[in-house]
Amino acid sequence: MPTLHPAGGTSRARVVAMVAAGGMLLAGGLAGLAPRQGTASSHREAPLISGQPQYDNTDVYAFVSPDKPDTTTLIANFIPFEDPAGGPNFYKFARDARYDLNVDNDGDSLPDLTFRFEFHDRLKNGNTFLYNTGPVTSLDDPDLNFTQTYDLTLVRRVDGRLHSIHKLVDNAPVAPSNVGKASMPDYAKLRSQAVKAAGNGITSFAGQADDSFFLDLRVFDLLYGANLKEVGNDTLSGYNVNTVALQVPTSHLVKGKDPVIGVNSTVQRLGASGQYTQVSRLGSPLVNEVVIPRGKKDTFNASTPWGDAQFAGFVTDPELPKLIEKIYKIPAPPGPRNDLVQAFLTGVPGLNQPAKVRPAELLRLNTSIKPVAKPNRLGVLGGDKAGFPNGRRLTDDVIDISLQAVEGELLGKKNDLGDAVNANDVGFEKSFPYVAQPHSGSDVRGAQKPGAKQSGAKASGASKKKDGETVNFLNAGATESTSGSDDDGGMIPLLPTAALAGAGTFVLTGGLLWWRRRRPATGRHEN
Numbered sequence: 445m446p447t448l449h450p451a452g453g454t455s456r457a458r459v460v461a462m463v464a465a466g467g468m469l470l471a472g473g474l475a476g477l478a479p480r481q482g483t484a485s486s487h488r489e490a491p492l493i494s495g496q497p498q499y500d501n502t503d504v505y506a507f508v509s510p511d512k513p514d515t516t517t518l519i520a521n522f523i524p525f526e527d528p529a530g531g532p533n534f535y536k537f538a539r540d541a542r543y544d545l546n547v548d549n550d551g552d553s554l555p556d557l558t559f560r561f562e563f564h565d566r567l568k569n570g571n572t573f574l575y576n577t578g579p580v581t582s583l584d585d586p587d588l589n590f591t592q593t594y595d596l597t598l599v600r601r602v603d604g605r606l607h608s609i610h611k612l613v614d615n616a617p618v619a620p621s622n623v624g625k626a627s628m629p630d631y632a633k634l635r636s637q638a639v640k641a642a643g644n645g646i647t648s649f650a651g652q653a654d655d656s657f658f659l660d661l662r663v664f665d666l667l668y669g670a671n672l673k674e675v676g677n678d679t680l681s682g683y684n685v686n687t688v689a690l691q692v693p694t695s696h697l698v699k700g701k702d703p704v705i706g707v708n709s710t711v712q713r714l715g716a717s718g719q720y721t722q723v724s725r726l727g728s729p730l731v732n733e734v735v736i737p738r739g740k741k742d743t744f745n746a747s748t749p750w751g752d753a754q755f756a757g758f759v760t761d762p763e764l765p766k767l768i769e770k771i772y773k774i775p776a777p778p779g780p781r782n783d784l785v786q787a788f789l790t791g792v793p794g795l796n797q798p799a800k801v802r803p804a805e806l807l808r809l810n811t812s813i814k815p816v817a818k819p820n821r822l823g824v825l826g827g828d829k830a831g832f833p834n835g836r837r838l839t840d841d842v843i844d845i846s847l848q849a850v851e852g853e854l855l856g857k858k859n860d861l862g863d864a865v866n867a868n869d870v871g872f873e874k875s876f877p878y879v880a881q882p883h884s885g886s887d888v889r890g891a892q893k894p895g896a897k898q899s900g901a902k903a904s905g906a907s908k909k910k911d912g913e914t915v916n917f918l919n920a921g922a923t924e925s926t927s928g929s930d931d932d933g934g935m936i937p938l939l940p941t942a943a944l945a946g947a948g949t950f951v952l953t954g955g956l957l958w959w960r961r962r963r964p965a966t967g968r969h970e971n
Contacts, residue, residue, distance in 0.1 A: 497523045498538040499711045501724040502685055503657050506707040506807050506835040509691055510815040511875055515645070516697055518545045518559070519689045519838075519879065520709035520726070521656060526621075526684040529885040532573050534621035535652060535686055536592055537563040540714040541723075543688055548706035548806060549699040551798025553749040557697065558599040561650060561688045563618065566591045575620075576627050583617040583637045592618035594650050596642060612648070616640040619651020622684070624885035635881055645693040647876055653687040654870050654880035655680045657729075659843040660863040668863065670771050672916035676864035682883055689877035694811045704791060704798045706806030707835075708749065722746055727807045728788055728833065729842045734764050734850075735788065749804035752789065756803070759784050764850050772918070774859075777852035787833045787849055795824070796834045809835030821866055822921075825853055838872045838879065841865075844921040862921025 505519040520543065526535045537543065542562055546555035568589050569577065578587035596613035599606070619638035622631050638651045660668065661679035668674040697705055708727035712720035725745045726732070735758050736744045744755060762784060765776035791797035791808040798808070813830050821841040823831025825848060832840040833849075844862035851859045870880045913919065 499541055499713055499723045501709050501711055501726040504709045504726050504807055506809045507837045508815050513814050515691050516694045516811055517691050520545055521685040521687050523686045528684055528883040532575055534575050537686055539563050539565050542712040544710045546708050547697055551801040553802045553804035554604040556601055559690055560597040561594050563592050563594045575623055580628050596648050612642040613640055621652050622882040622884045647691040649689040649877040652684050652882040654882055655683045655685045656838050656879055658865050658868045660865050667771050668917045675917050675920050678865045678869050681869035684882040687879050691876045702799045703812035704796055704810050706808050708806050727805050730846050731788055731805050735762055749806055752804045759788050783854035848921055860919045860922035864915050864920035
């Protein structure tokens with residue numbers, strides 16, 4: 445494939461300055477390595493991005509493909525709370541942005557591979573307000589008045605230095621917004637036409653999809669109402685997002701014999717100066733939402749994983765268990781929280797920690813762990829080593845997992861916290877891109893589709909458990925068996941104490957000193 449010149453990249457002088465500052469982890473943070481001040485990401489959790497949804501990165505997923513276990517699937521979602529009937533200006537990717545999926549395959553927190561999506565608008569008839577002027581039966585249908593295409597580029601780096609840039613896909617079609625049944629009578633056909641072979645065994649997709657995240661967002665109402673009752677409502681039910689997805693042969697992603705990769709997604713926006721500035725960043729779920737404090741959220745999302753030492757204190761001394769203790773009188777586990785360092789920064793030894801790890805907030809996936817036939821929604825906590833925090837599958841219940849982990853589950857402090865939303869409002873696909881098809885503009889938001897899996901308290905037995913106990917915040921995480929998948933035989937033994945003690949000592953003593961002293965290789969870093 446030909447080598448291309450980067451378009452609109454940062455100036456060499458500024459990049460060289462970033463490299464020079466690479467090892468200077470000062471008390472104020474790694475300002476020299478971060479891009480200029482930008483905005484934050486996820487479902488409106490950070491102040492600045494809430495008014496710029498096109499650049500808002502809501503969720504990242506990384507998992508070994510269940511139907512093609514020699515490949516790895518990477519997914520990033522954007523534009524939260526898309527109302528399916530929200531026309532006539534339906535939802536599109538920004539054309540002044542770079543949507544990146546980044547892969548670190550040697551544990552140093554620097555991206556070695558970046559898969560970059562850049563989008564282009566096409567308008568056939570500017571003299572009508574309509575998104576489509578008749579029923580749309582294909583992506584090249586003349587009745588589809590507004591379309592988008594994308595270019596997919598692979599950027600390779602070595603020790604943070606630009607190595608090559610290769611175009612993988614040129615002007616691939618984007619699956620449109622699902623306007624309604626009259627406009628798009630066979631949306632599944634349109635979705636299938638947007639799945640693109642990118643060469644070298646890579647498959648790509650960009651388009652609208654159902655929002656894959658299932659949870660009760662009333663956690664922000666003083667943790668589910670402060671009275672145990674506000675659980676069981678999938679707040680994101682009926683909403684769509686815009687999705688980019690890749691299925692890549694795992695051999696293309698890993699380096700040497702280490703099967704662990706670190707994944708995150710970033711968005712860079714083109715400014716008036718002609719330079720791109722990072723405005724969104726997301727790796728593991730819920731870090732920016734409930735770990736990073738409000739005053740640091742924008743800083744976090746304008747920063748790079750290399751500078752995450754400045755946020756270490758929020759992981760080792762998190763706010764959420766203190767709030768739970770204040771409201772529900774459940775004692776917070778004592779700090780420092782070495783277990784959360786592993787979950788969010790280093791990966792777990794023997795599970796998904798790279799051989800040479802620099803602590804950083806990345807979604808870490810051990811690609812050698814094969815998919816299971818019946819995934820456990822609680823992932824590793826449920827004995828299923830193929831699930832979160834080892835990567836993140838679409839079916840992983842990251843709210844219940846994170847609530848239980850923050851209350852000390854990994855330290856042997858058993859609890860059943862949860863939000864009583866255990867599954868997505870619609871079923872996921874069995875093949876790439878796996879995300880559920882978007883809700884139609886003809887649907888009534890929140891109404892259940894025929895054949896869809898019901899979630900929340902109703903799915904787990906109305907408001908009662910099978911023993912008659914009322915479902916609430918304290919027990920909602922135990923509405924199904926957590927004995928693990930057939931392949932795993934229950935909770936893996938490496939998590940609770942021995943591994944945590946060893947790795948925690950490393951991270952919080954000599955490990956942090958090493959973290960603060962280690963520098964990237966001398967050379968030019970590129971966006």
